[in-house]
Amino acid sequence: MSTGGVTIRLARLDDLGRMAEIELDAHDVWAAACGFAGEPSVMPREALEKALGEDLLLVAADEVDRAVGFLAAMEREGRLHIGEMSVETAWQKKGIGRRLMEAVLEEGRKRGLPAATLTTDRLITFNAPFYASLGFRELASSELPPDLQETLAAEVEAGLDPERRIAMVAPLTPLTRS
Ligand SMILES: CC(C)(COP(=O)(O)OP(=O)(O)OC[C@H]1O[C@@H](n2cnc3c(N)ncnc32)[C@H](O)[C@@H]1OP(=O)(O)O)[C@@H](O)C(=O)NCCC(=O)NCCS
Numbered sequence: 001m002s003t004g005g006v007t008i009r010l011a012r013l014d015d016l017g018r019m020a021e022i023e024l025d026a027h028d029v030w031a032a033a034c035g036f037a038g039e040p041s042v043m044p045r046e047a048l049e050k051a052l053g054e055d056l057l058l059v060a061a062d063e064v065d066r067a068v069g070f071l072a073a074m075e076r077e078g079r080l081h082i083g084e085m086s087v088e089t090a091w092q093k094k095g096i097g098r099r100l101m102e103a104v105l106e107e108g109r110k111r112g113l114p115a116a117t118l119t120t121d122r123l124i125t126f127n128a129p130f131y132a133s134l135g136f137r138e139l140a141s142s143e144l145p146p147d148l149q150e151t152l153a154a155e156v157e158a159g160l161d162p163e164r165r166i167a168m169v170a171p172l173t174p175l176t177r178s
Contacts, residue, residue: 011057026086038159071100080108082118136168
């Protein structure tokens with residue numbers, strides 16, 4: 001898949017060095033949008049390597065094949081769980097985030113996983129409202145599986161606003177065979 005000079009592809013080991021740079025750059029946009037003043041954190045190298053090993057680390061690469069955005073997912077409790085997505089500031093609002101998300105949801109369908117989940121900010125335009133436009137809905141607290149309860153609790157522990165953190169789910173409709 002390639003449009004607008006950006007290609008969505010599986011990450012390679014030599015992309016991993018770019019991930020923290022992209023995440024830190026994107027963090028400033030996110031922090032400004034929700035007023036978070038804490039220290040930025042990045043995905044640990046081991047978590048990136050795990051996603052890479054499971055073929056669930058996707059990158060958006062520019063015309064010279066340099067990663068400008070990434071999405072890290074995992075298979076968790078029989079679901080596809082999206083752990084992180086970041087696009088470098090200069091490349092945001094060009095549809096790259098949507099393409100990364102559509103690509104990983106497609107992969108989840110191919111794997112026969114029934115649903116995709118994530119946790120995010122309820123209010124930021126490019127968080128929950130964006131994911132809702134991709135078919136995600138908020139999970140009520142009574143619906144939360146234990147692993148998502150733990151993820152949300154860890155985020156609050158890290159200083160995020162409990163009133164704004166939510167978990168979302170999207171059904172992954174099986175592909176029809178022609
Ligand atoms: C979330 C993120 C990965 C989306 O990447 P992107 O390439 O900008 O995504 P898209 O261009 O597909 O835009 C997605 C939607 O968000 C909107 N959007 C993106 N950036 C925005 C901004 N700064 N302000 C307002 N809206 C914005 C787009 O208009 C688009 O809305 P639409 O689908 O209704 O047109 C990127 O904004 C980012 O890295 N943000 C900081 C980190 C973050 O929030 N990560 C997700 C944590 S859950």
